[in-house]
Amino acid sequence: MFRDTQSSWISTLRHDVPASLVVFLVAVPLSLGIAMASGAPLVAGLIAAVVGGIVAGALGGSAVQVSGPAAGLSLVVVDLVHTYGWRATCMITLLAGAVQLLLGVFKAARAALAVSPAVIHGMLAAVGVIIALSQLHIVLGGSSQHSAIANLIELPGQIADMHGHKVAVGVLTIVVLALWTRLPQRVKAVPAPLAALFVAAVTAWAFGWDVTRVDLSESVGEWAFPVWPAGDWHMIVSSVLLVALLAGCESLLCCVAVDGMHGGRRADLDQELTGQGVANMATGALGGLPVAGVIVRSTANVKAGARTRMSTILHGVWVLVFALGFGWLIKLIPLEALAALLVFIGVQMVNLGHVKKVHGHGEVPVYAMTMAGVILLGLAEGVLAGLALAALLALRRLTQVTVLKREDRDGRMHVTISGSLTFLGVPRLTRELRTIPAGADVDLDLNIDFMDNGAFEAIHSWRLDHERMGGAVHIDELHDEWYALAASGARTSPVKSPPKAPDRWWLPWAHRRRHEEPRPVPAEGGSDGASAAGQAECLLTAGAREYHSRTAPLVKPIFTALAKQQQPSHLFITCADSRIMPSLITSSGPGDLFTVRNIGNLVPRRGSEPHDDSVVAAIEYATQVLGVHTITVCGHSGCGAMAGVLSGGVQAGSLPGLRRWLRHGNHSLARFIEAEGERLHSGALDVLCRVNVQQQLENLMTYRKVEEQVRAGKLELVGLFFDIGSARVHMVPPLRQMVPAGRED
Structure with a gap:
């Protein structure tokens, strides 16, 4: 027990204390800048950093996430301060924390992850633009306007009326921030925000520039309890929920992201x-x-080597010590330098990497709608607009209908309808069905997971009309019988059926559909031979199409993971007989079996x-490169190769290559004769x-590497026999027990 405690303290001193100092140096300038952008007293940013570090760090669910004032909430706080005043804003923050606490107690955190990331990223990008535009006026020596549009309109005039020293400090700060990432690693150990503010403050002091100094006259000693906001209670409740949900979503999404950064x-x-609620x-x-x-700050914490929540807690302690003992240093920072820091942060919040991610999923419209809405209308309005568009796009994807049509040479139509069939897809559905020629025989496959009454009526009405015109419609449902149940008048399920793999992939072509039954092919004749080749090509092509439409979407994630490397656990040696399907009789999947097939296994x-x-x-590659654990030899009943061996090569007389190959079965024949003598019977x-x-298991032991691995217990040899008539797999014991070295009794 004492050793565990000592080890824990050593780990804290070695990893968490240095990491906490790095986060502290990042947190102080950012907290001051966010407080200024929020229109709040600067000391409020330091208080939030202290509470976020100590309280959220101690009570939160993440070991390395750092909490504190967030730039994404600055627009909300600015509006609340303007509407209700600062002390009332603090009460709204307190009530929002209570809401978060209740949501956490009732296990509602996962629901926050249902918010589209495109909305969150679009909101943060818009907040970054607004912060950058507003603080750019301060960098230029002026004051920010009431909205992003007003700031943009006034910007040319502000540039024309620049104030020299103030602009110089701001530009110097931005230059240091931009160049800091290109400096040597040892120099970059000092956080860029701290270095930029330090350079700006020292330069302004050294040259005696006329700049605005940070006013930290508000102190913790002047604390007063928050007051209840005055105004419409509907708006107050909305403000509380807005702060609670935005802060909660940002925290949880950050938490998920940070989880991927550490082990x-x-x-x-x-x-x-x-x-977060208590904090x-x-x-x-x-x-x-x-x-x-x-x-x-969370990323800085992880990169600095933090292991436990002690780093987060200690960073809050360092901020508290700094605020109480060294707060006078903050007065040396030029206000324009803080504004320049915020401009730089705002620009970085427009992350092009996020745009690329949402583009890959077709959610750029959601990102753009949220961003434009927040900039032009406001935070709440922009977020709601983004959520509405995300919901509409999700509904469109969920109800998207795909109709594939193919016509056989004999004029028979094959139509596959895939997706979720709702009334929203009826226009597309009826348009496609009406293009089918009247009187045609139609095989209609419904590869669907839901069908509402509107979609059923559309398909059923078309079917009745088509059959009335002399056509025939055969409907085949690949999942639940939505159409059949609705046609019979039975009550269908109100929810979508879970997707499942096609349940007939293993059937031979001849058994799948009536129109795929193979036609008799004459044994001789050039034209008939060409017809046979064409038929085989047609069946293979149809099979490939079926694979792409049904199976490929299901197995694509598996093959994507296997694309770079294979790691099979078994070498499976079996006969080339077309009736043997290794994956079927072993219930194995892609990447499981390294397979060798030949005549007679x-x-x-x-x-x-x-x-x-x-x-x-194949044996060398499987055992020495792939490192398989098992080699399996699988034979089967009625093997033609063994019939050739049993006849002494007579049945393979006209096939010289096969006759030479079957010589490798002579040892099997000799062992069979030795065991059975001259008692040949029907089951011989x-x-x-x-x-x-x-015998093939014995033959494997003639290879030195195989024998060594078997003796070392690293490799196992297994025999299987597949009885085709009964569709059963039997274990075949080896001729001798192959006991790993060192295990003999």
Whole structure:
């Protein structure tokens, strides 16, 4: 116990204390800048940093996430301060914390992740634009306007009437921030915001520039309890919910992102929301800004090597010590330097990486709508507009209908309808169905997971009209029987059926559909041979189309993960017989089996004649490169190769290549004769097939690497026999027990 405690303290001193100092140096300038952008007392930013570090760090569900004042909430705070005043804004923050606490207690944190990231990223980008435009006026020596549009309109006049020293300080700050990332790693150990403010303050002091100094006259000693906001209670409730939801969503999304940056314990989102709620209640009561999880400080914390929540807590302690003991240093910072820092942060909030991500999912309109709405209308209005558009696009995707049509040579139409069939898809559905020629025979496949009454009526009415005109319609439902139930008058399920893989992929072509039954092919004749080739090509092409339409979307994630490397656990040696499907009889999937198929599932003995490198190469690659754990030899009943071996090569007389290859089965024949003598019976062939499996396991042991791995317990040899008639798989015991070295009793 003592050693565990000592180890914990050593880890804290080694990793968390240095990380907390790095985060502290990042947090102080950012907290001051966000407070200024929020229209709040500057000390409110430091209070929020202290409470976010100590309270949220101690009670939250993430070990390394850092909480504090967030730039994304600055627009809300500005509006609240303008409408209700600062002390009332603190009460709204306190009430928002209580809402977050309740949501966390009732396990509602996961619901916040249902918000489209495109909305969040669009909101943050818009906030960045607004902050940059407003603070740019301060950098230029003026004052910001009441809206982003007004700031943009007034910008040319502000540029024309620039104030020299103030502009110089702002430009110097931005230059330092921009160049800091290109400096050597040792220099970059100092956070860029701290370095930029330090350079700006020292330069302004050294040259005696006429700049505006940060006023920190408000102090913690002048604290007063928050007051209840005066005004329409509907608006007050809306403001409380807005702060609670925005701060909660930003914290939880940040928490999920930070989880992907470290290898420690995963975050508890409900606990994180509870901790954020308590922190916001505390910061509101103490006169601080709203608190949320912030990605910049959290990323700095992870990169600095933080291991536990002690880093987050200690960073809050350092901010408190700085505010109480060294607050006078803040007065040396030029206000224009803080504004320049905010301009730089605002520009960085427009992250092109986020635009690329949402573009890949077709959600750029949501991003753009949210961004434009927040800039032009306001934060709440812009977010609601983005959410509405995201919901409409999601509804459109969920109800999107795909209609594929194909006509056979004999004029038969094959139509596949995929998707969720609702009344929204009826116009497209009826338009496509009406293009089918009257009187045609139609195979209609419904590959759907939902059908409402409007969609049913559209399909049913078309079917009745088509059959009335002399056509025929055969409907095949690949999932639940939505159409059949509706046609019978039965009550259908009100929810979508879960998607499932096609349940007939394993059937031979001849058994799938009536129109795919193979036609008789004459044994001789050039034209008939060409017809047979054309039929095979047609079946293969149709199979490929079916794979692309049904199976490929289901297995694509698996093959994407397997694209770079294969890691099979088994080498599976079996016969080339078309009736043997290794993945079917072993219930295996892509990437499981490294398969070798040949006539008679034979493994040539090492050094045997005729010489064969194909099977040898597969064995070498499987055991020495892929590192398989098992080699399985699978034979089957009625094997034609074993019938050729049993006839002494007579049945393969006209096939010289096959006759030479079957010599590798002579050892199986010799062992069979030794065991059965001259008692040949009706089941002799299947007995030889089983003996052949045992002999091939023996042949595998003639390879040195195989024998070494078997002896070392790293490799297992397994025999299987597939009885085609009964569709059963049987284990075939080896001729001798292959016990790993060191395990003999």
